Amino acid sequence: DSGVTQTPKHLITATGQRVTLRCSPRSGDLSVYWYQQSLDQGLQFLIQYYNGEERAKGNILERFSAQQFPDLHSELNLSSLELGDSALYFCASSVLGDTDTQYFGPGTRLTVL
Amino acid sequence: AQSVTQLDSHVSVSEGTPVLLRCNYSSSYSPSLFWYVQHPNKGLQLLLKYTSAATLVKGINGFEAEFKKSETSFHLTKPSAHMSDAAEYCCVVNTGKLIFGQGTTLQVKP
Numbered sequence: 401d402s403g404v405t406q407t408p409k410h411l412i413t414a415t416g417q418r419v420t421l422r423c424s425p426r427s428g429d430l431s432v433y434w435y436q437q438s439l440d441q442g443l444q445f446l447i448q449y450y451n452g453e454e455r456a457k458g459n460i461l462e463r464f465s466a467q468q469f470p471d472l473h474s475e476l477n478l479s480s481l482e483l484g485d486s487a488l489y490f491c492a493s494s495v496l497g498d499t500d501t502q503y504f505g506p507g508t509r510l511t512v513l
Numbered sequence: 514a515q516s517v518t519q520l521d522s523h524v525s526v527s528e529g530t531p532v533l534l535r536c537n538y539s540s541s542y543s544p545s546l547f548w549y550v551q552h553p554n555k556g557l558q559l560l561l562k563y564t565s566a567a568t569l570v571k572g573i574n575g576f577e578a579e580f581k582k583s584e585t586s587f588h589l590t591k592p593s594a595h596m597s598d599a600a601e602y603c604c605v606v607n608t609g610k611l612i613f614g615q616g617t618t619l620q621v622k623p
Contacts, residue, residue, distance in 0.1 A: 500607075501547070501562055
């Protein structure tokens with residue numbers, strides 16, 4: 401158990417809908433990262449937050465957004481969902497950022513029908 | 514540009530025999546390197562990390578990796594495979610952002 405929690409574990413929804421994925425980092429970690437893992441593309445970095453502020457952006461679509469709250473938990477919002485958004489979404493956290501070790505949550509499996 | 518290449522997409526070994534999972538990286542400076550393991554329907558679990566201290570890094574579950582700068586490699590080894598080692602293994606370079614290899618699926622045959 402890494403100490404990073406993600407909810408829900410599974411999510412099934414329809415195209416065009418909007419969902420919110422939640423992540424709680426390890427106690428004391430200030431950085432939160434979001435990743436997408438799809439069958440054909442492997443793990444892709446989406447976005448990083450550090451102490452409430454956006455720190456780095458990866459391959460995140462404009463239909464996706466994220467935020468980190470004062471209690472350091474983070475939410476990833478996915479809107480106008482498409483079939484291709486079906487994937488495992490992982491959250492990771494680290495103490496600070498940069499080259500710190502990242503600890504991963506168990507993931508949320510999103511299925512878009 | 515930083516990159517990481519896992520040389521084998523699939524490795525199959527017999528239980529009790531050694532494991533070698535190969536990883537080469539490309540970086541303009543000494544990076545932080547990690548190996549993660551992912552069991553089916555689970556998150557990534559950190560096996561070990563290299564951060565410019567000892568070049569031979571010991572991790573959990575009997576795994577080790579050796580950082581070889583001259584070969585830009587960070588291969589993962591284990592002397593004796595166990596059935597529970599069957600999983601996906603990912604070599605990762607951290608240069609401020611994580612750069613993931615494509616993964617190696619380890620199959621362990623009884």
